[in-house]
Amino acid sequence: MASFKKSRFLSITRSLYATAQAQTLTLENTIFATTKSLTQEQQALSATETRSPTLQQQTPSATEAESLTLEQQAPSATEADTLILEEQTNITLKNARSRIRSAGSPEEAFEVFRKASKSPRFRHDRAAFSAFVQKLAGYERFDLIEQALESHKKPPFSLMEGFIIRLILLYSEAGMVDKALDTFYEMDELECPRSEKSFSATLSGLLLNKRFDDVHRLFDEIPNKFDISPTVFTYDIIIRAFCEEHLLDSAFEMLGKMEKIGIKPDVVSYNTLIDGFLRAGDQTRVDELLKEMTEKGCAPDLVTYNLRILGFCKDKESVKAQALLEEMRSRGIRPNSRSYNAVIFGFYKEGNLEEARRVYESIPKGDESPNSGTYFMLIQFEIEHGNYETALELCKKSIKRKWIPPFFTMKSLIDGLVKISKVDEAKAIVEEMKKKFSGSAADSWMKVETTISL
Template identity: 35%
Template sequence: MLSLRLVRRFGTTPHIAAAAADVPSNDKVFSARNSGESNVMQKPIEIDEPALVKLKNERDPEKLFNLFKANAHNKVVVENRFAFEDTVSRLAGAGRFDYIENLLDHQKTLPQGRREGFIIRIIMLYGRAAMIKHAVDTFYDMHLYGCKRTVKSFNAALKVLTQSRDLEAIESFLRDMPFSFGIELDVFSINIVIKAFCEMGILDKAYLVMVEMERLGIRPDVITYTTLIAAFYKANQWEIANGLWNLMILKGCLPNVATFNVRIQFLVNNRRAWDANKLLALMRCSGICPDEITYNLVIKGFSSAGYLEMVMRVYNSFCHEGCKPNQKIYQTMIHYLCRAGKFDLAYTFCKDSMQKNWYPSVDSIYKLLEGLRKDGKLDKLEKAKYIFFLAQKRIPPFSCDQISVMKSKLLRS
């Protein structure tokens, strides 16, 4: 029985009793009645700080717990996803899992507990706090709150359960729960399990899950194939990854940008920059618009292979299509231009990047300034201004010690 397996792993299922007493939140009411007296100065109405602001500013875990509990019926708080997530995250960070259990179990007994969407949020919040047993129990006990189960709440519980990395519990939950509760699995269920198995390194089981579900009439989508292809490429089993790519095409499931990026990443990692560039061209021919990740990978591939002319061609093509470079592209360009000794061009990219509040790494900054110093293109005063500019910005990961070291090295005679 699934329940016995899960009980053995996660303990007994708690049964929450009656809800906590309602805490009314009555506002002060000021009435100005005419009682024959005139010209009476009325005191200004004192407006309480909004509950969401109080929750955000409260740092004491116990006070935060009491404040949230006092607003259990406040729709402004209850319906605010950020307020829930922020409160649970901070309580989990403080190690007050008892407070989290109290708050969420109380919420389940209130009227909102009859909505599946709300229960899904509770399940995911338990997952955020790594309280896997409570998340699974919440799914089991949904009928106690008058809430109907569907594949959506099943997927939420399954996703949290995969955090346990317990293979037997995941398999039994996937196998038995749909039958027990009359739930029909969908492609999202399969993708959750496949992703978990890939992360666990069980690639054969991940592939078999896709095959088995296809027999049951659940057709894999592009996310299914992309997840498997990425995992097999990462495991250096490129024959299987390429086979999955071909299988995906034969099944009529066209790759998207993420799928192309996975394959381009593999080609770049194996120093096949020209093949990566051909795949980039194939994307355009297929009507798929490459993104910043695609261009960054191809630029990195040509840069590491020493083809700086192709680097600039790809970069110019990227800009010509109306795309704007992001921080990673700037970092890649600066790093490899410095490696190739193109310090003037790297300096131009560096200034452009910094004007957009994107700062290269400490190593890249040091190599750039050191290279300019050796070329005699940057005097001591300019270097000092540059370093002090970085210091004033207080940009992570630049620390005072790192700036001092850089300054002493660059300004030494």
């Protein structure tokens, strides 16, 4: 289950994200119940944006050849739906995914998946496959996951590497690593050519599940056994594995090994190492890596800067992090919401709310407008400092954009407004919340309403 819950590597359904840690309701937890703490931000960056061992960028979706084959097999959408409807169900290709997600039991989800699978077109719905695996893994019904996925290895389905990769990923997401390995080794039997892509998928699945020894064993064995030539993507996975094992020197040595065989380290290679050394607090090695990558023509990207920003903020050097925002702009790299939010949070942690506000005000309107996390942080910060009217204005802007702050934050704001005799404003918020919610959530707001003085 732990491996499954870490499945944000499936960004195929966006992925290797760490799950939210259960903590007490401190300010930091309140904010990052919806937005990540600095540590979690760094995990998210290293897990996804660095393209480190995840497969989002390494692993293809179904190849063009697979797609062509499936298209040739597949009937029209109407015919496909009819195939399913002939079983006298209400399942269609359009609603299969939602039916899986809303299923009340693993057996019900399995039945929906089984019936939808009768249409070859269903295989194109990667999100439905992922939803099915997530659903059943939550119930720990690994037997049904295996039964469902294995059925897609049999006739009348044709198997191309892209689809096999998806099965490897799905098994890995569910924590069924041995089945992922079996699938990789079965490719000859299934008459499906294997390449570095399926090899990388398998390594990534092992890494996701912390099977470090197997990662290194396969990296040593598979290239010769199956005549596969590792690429920079493969090496990036190995670098990430060493970093997660805290074997940073071994990770760094991979750069030299890559260059010896003519593989040029890419920005992901360097970002992964930078992330590792930042976590270890080794700024000297970070500076050396930054210098080396620039000298070798590997320009820092958004991820490189975000990692550095997070590192400075973590070390309470938010002024340096703020300077990086300017440097990014001067180099034509647009800071994103992670960049700004990290600096805002960093200044707040240092007790510099005024500078946090300036960063917020400096965010360009448009693509990089403040996001929900920005508003939620600032609202909470202003409340903590007793600036209830400022918090109210931010709250209104957030709600206007359909971003409702956490209940705890809203309740604190209402209490603060009542405290400074802004009862009408407090009541107005409650009324708006009552309109936006129903059920138990609306009941909670009605209880809040009774606490407001007339």
